[in-house]
Amino acid sequence: MALPPKFKGHRLLFFSDDPSVPAPTETAALEPLHTIEIFLDYVCPFSAKAFKTIVTSVAPRIRADPRLAGKVQVLLRQQIQPWHPSSTLVHEAALAVERLAPDKFWEFSAALFDDQEAYFDVNVVNETRNNTYRRLAKLGAKSVGVNEEELYSLLAIPEKAAEGGSLNIGNQVTNDLKIVIKTARLVGVHVSPTVIFDGVVN
Template identity: 30%
Template sequence: MLLSRTVMSLKPQFSKSHILTAVSSVQGTQAVPPNLVELYLDYNCRFSYKIFQKWDDAKLFDKETLSKYNLAFRFNHVIQPWHPFGTLVHELGIVAGSLKPELFWKYSMVLFHDSKELWTEEYTQSKTTIELYKELSEHCEKHTGLKADVVYDKLNGSGKDDTTKAIKYFTRYHRQNGVHMTPSIAVNGIILGNIESSTDTNKVLEIIQAQTA
């Protein structure tokens, strides 16, 4: 598939999981590169959850919308330091995406929901990191079918180094682009301050179209 340089700036290992496009690389080529909409999100941020759920409900992530507006969506991990459990959850999302790329966006919705409803600060404070990694691995198996022991190895075993490198990659990416707050939205590399979690999705599409005209 022919993609813009901005889309392809993502490490190839994340392209299948973290980028949504209307046409897969197997199906053919696209004459005009898609306009890239980047979502800078934190699983532990309730406003990130709000915008992700709102856009999903409005079918912005569906292939029909991507095709109609010639868009690609990219998920960028932004771990906020005031959310102590955030690193572990983002590690889990990255691991799930590496093992089952096709489920990354769907599983991300679950991670947003459970970070708000299940993994409260009080809940996580009483547990060790090893206990939390084991629970996250079991959570992943329940929702994706991936074996918990395989996931745990990536989180806190022989695959830990690769997962840490992925966290460092996304952290360097959002820092070099000056993104510190979540959610933040960029279109073709330009951060847009007029798209917030409260912005109506029809207005979101209008703003995106104005940036891609």
């Protein structure tokens, strides 16, 4: 499935670590890539394990193999599972970081997985939504150096109705969130982690 340009931070490309392997040319860049799409929920323990495997085992092996580097891409697909109510908020934070610093998306994803228990049910049950967003903004500033206030402003829910009286107005990344949810629904993904290789669920 295609990747909208505004979500370019979701894409992980590989280039060989071997200095004898030439850098990709324009012609090579036009060649289709094998695509691993991994659907993950930041508040799912199984997704955390899958993410760690991709980052610490799969990615280094691809980079180390000149036959694979430059021919494979990994797309992190956000999979919000509604039985984890805080999942929406955490995924919104990742989208907001990507908007501010697309090159920090994977690094912030790692920080979210490392800190995921802070957003489990018991740890958010007595917290307002904007308070959770505030913690996520602090994590973004601490882990990847984005501006905490800019991040929070993308996430915060206004306390007043919009013009026209609407009370269900969401935040600055609500429309992006709708797109990532549609992406998973279009291919029938229900749970995380789910892996799709070259368009086929594995």
